[in-house]
Amino acid sequence: DAGITQSPRHKVTETGTPVTLRCHQTENHRYMYWYRQDPGHGLRLIHYSYGVKDTDKGEVSDGYSVSRSKTEDFLLTLESATSSQTSVYFCAISSSAAGYTFGSGTRLTVV
């Protein structure tokens, strides 16, 4: 989607290394979210933000941290990557209590 971009699109990393995924939006939306999607589990919320420097945990936040220093950027950091964090990561944005717009996703492989 043109209003939201994720980087990188694909990444392979080694166990124990830190990894940062970036989500960038041009829509000036207040809410931003990080989800992971795994077979058999669907979309699970990792962290979300409701404003600059305002973030909160989702259902699967262990091992992850986030930062939002500007409205347009929401960073997800895997502090020490593990094989269980191999997944597809989606960022989403929303302007209100409405449906999300998703980014194209980041496919992360931890070896």
Add this chain to the structure above:
Amino acid sequence: QKEVEQNSGPLSVPEGAIASLNCTYSDRVSQSFFWYRQYSGKSPELIMSIYSNGDKEDGRFTAQLNKASQYVSLLIRDSQPSDSATYLCAVNSGSGSTLGRLYFGRGTQLTVWP
């Protein structure tokens, strides 16, 4: 824990048939309901939203909501092979700091065969 359950798939229908996708949710105070379509290897795409009891139609898609039964469904009329995808049900139970937070079902995979 807010639960969103979808009918287990995969669902397979012939071209031209009606595909029926179902979803139930656990949080009685849920206010907003959404259906997303996700093609293989792609990101979810919003196709329908519904906020009030009853039916909402958009082209070949009809969303139905029954808050008393905590049930939401999606009907796809005149199904086409291009409708083959995974359909995700999402429920918003926003209040306070969780405003705007969606809970997703695991999805139902639909295949429409020619």
